Amino acid sequence: MAPSRIPRGVAVLLLALLPVVAAGSPAEPPPRGQHSRAAAPFRHPGVLVSGPQLRALRARVQDGDEPFRAFRAMRRSHYGQLSYAPRPVPVVECRPNVNPGVGCLDEREDAIAAYTHALIWAVTRDRAHAGKAVQIMDAWSARLTDHTEGNAPLQAAWAGSTWARAAELIRSTYGGWPPAGVHRFERLLRDVYLPEVTVAVPDHNGNWDLTLTDAATGIAVFLDDRAAYDEALRRFRARVPAYFYVRADGPLPRPPPGGQIDTPEEIAAYWFGQRTYPEGLAQETCRNLMHVGYALAATAHIAETALHQGTDLYAEVAPRITAALELHSRYQLGERPPASLCGGRVERTMGPDLEVAYHHYHGRLGADLPQTAKLLARQRPAGTDDLFVAWETLTHAADPG
Structure with a gap:
């Protein structure tokens, strides 16, 4: 009899609950800013990319490793x-x-x-x-x-x-x-x-709230603004569960936080006519995959920056994001959805949005995400969407950290 094994998904979630070792090293410059004794000072650089990541990136590009193609494309x-x-x-x-x-x-x-x-x-x-x-x-x-x-x-x-x-x-x-x-x-x-x-946009499509929060998180770290940072994390924790559905939510997705949408009919309309909710579905899946990509990128940017500052938001949303990565990668790759999902048709317009999330869940934690891996292999080296995603094959694809 083969030895028993912990299922891959369970192992990932167990790993996600382990204590986080925050980014940074004794060689980094001392943190800036003055904060209360209860709050740790911010680590710099620590907006999406950390000091240790930069050192690893520099070595790998200079060695001609995989990031070299991405670096060359960026420089050209x-x-x-x-x-x-x-x-x-x-x-x-x-x-x-x-x-x-x-x-x-x-x-x-x-x-x-x-x-x-x-x-x-x-x-x-x-x-x-x-x-x-x-x-x-x-x-x-x-x-x-x-x-x-x-x-x-x-x-x-x-x-x-x-x-x-x-x-x-x-x-x-x-x-x-x-x-x-x-x-x-x-x-x-x-x-x-x-x-x-930092304006409230409760009933807008959820990519708005997540993209605004992405910016607020990075700006707060740059400014050493603890109050703005804490508010950004509060918004993240409220919006992500209302944007990416998992079965544990019950028969309906969670309503947008602070908004007026809360009945089954209103939620179905808000989810672009969708009335059945598979694991990993996003509020904008039946709109197009482009806006879901924006939301996935912003979610990962926030979680990555928070991780550098010692807070593991990734662990809090792991089931939602890993399911969303696989579901949307599958349809972006060309699989036809069932009739019960978006009427059997999706708009395949996702951009270069998945590197940071995949880097964490697969690169750091070992999660098996085959559809996401296949999509990324087709996109690399990913460039920029000319909006707010840029060069993430370079910064995150080859450094599992």
Whole structure:
């Protein structure tokens, strides 16, 4: 008789409950910020990418390992050129579903360019790229004063999450950003972005809430703002269970937190007409897989940043996210859903959104996620969605940590 084995899914959940060893090392710079004695200081760099991850990434790229293809693609992109010129505007005006607006694409692309140059600097130690990231951030902090129109919070979230990653890397690893520029950029994130990404959006589609919370989490860490960080984690814990369904929720998904949607009919309408709920279904599955991808990426970004700060949100949502990864990867790969799911038809538009979540659940914990692995193999090296996901094959695919 073969020896008994713990089922893979059970083993993953058991592993997820183990104590977390927080990112960071004695070689890292001392943490910044003053906090209450009860709260540990923030670790920097610690917005999506940690110091140990950067060191491992640098070694593997230089050794010509798998990340080299992703790094080469990033460096050759238009975002990675030293000739890149920022295009700041004083007011970004973005209406829903209206392009180009005023400054909408410019703001998002410039934020991604700043993050791209910060990553190139982190790998190569070429100060020209750090200087380019600083130039782009300084250009926007000198001009931007507001976001307006209906998509203002979401636009601020897309750009703000990326700005926080870029600024965190540069301030934590590069000594050439003048204090005046750093302080002006801090004010920009605190006064222009943070108010937008902390607005309540209970009855919006859930990718809004998660994307706003992604930005708020990164900005809070960069600003050493404990109150903003704690509020972001509260929103995460409220929204994720209302967005990704598991059977333990009962016959209906949880209603959006703080909203007005709570009857079976209202929930079905909110879930785009869906009335049966398989494990891992997302609130926007029957809308399209693109928006589910946004929500999965934002969820993983928040959990990854929190992990670097010593809080394991991944463990709290493991059954939901692993089920959602497999369900949506299967349909993105081309499998036809049953008639009971979205009328037998889904819109296969998911972008490069799964690397960070897969990195944790498979790379760190060993979860068997074959559909997700197959989809990622087709997408790699993943680039950017031109919104708020960028170069995550490079930063997370090859470092199980």
